[in-house]
Amino acid sequence: MTTTTPYQTAAPVRTLSITSFVLGLASIVFGWTFVAPVAGLVVGILALGREPLGKTFAVWGIVLNAVMLAGVAFFALLALVGMGIGAIALPFAWL
Template structure:
């Protein structure tokens, strides 16, 4: 769950999401008493991975479109 919370705060790095997903799955298998915390870490990890992944994808697409249209419209 700690890695899931860290992925909300430092999500642009992708590393906290992967750590939350991996440790969440390991905790589900090894520790049945902490099932709620491991599920919350998994949910936060997957949601942040999808959310920040979408932001990165939109940023890359936007920069690509802006650079291709900006280079052609430079003449007056």
């Protein structure tokens, strides 16, 4: 009598999509401002094409990284406007 053991299937690969998601969460929680969100955005876009089973993680990673980059861009623009107003008002500081 021959006994056969059921074969094990490999777990679906979702490495890129989970990496994008984790980078998005970490960049928001730890305040990583530029490099991690850009890397997470690129990895998330790559994951959309390569990992169909990880689509949800990839989309959330893209959203989180894009939100972080938009926030950084907004505050950088706000800082530049503030420095411009300060530079314009500087001659009147001694009055």
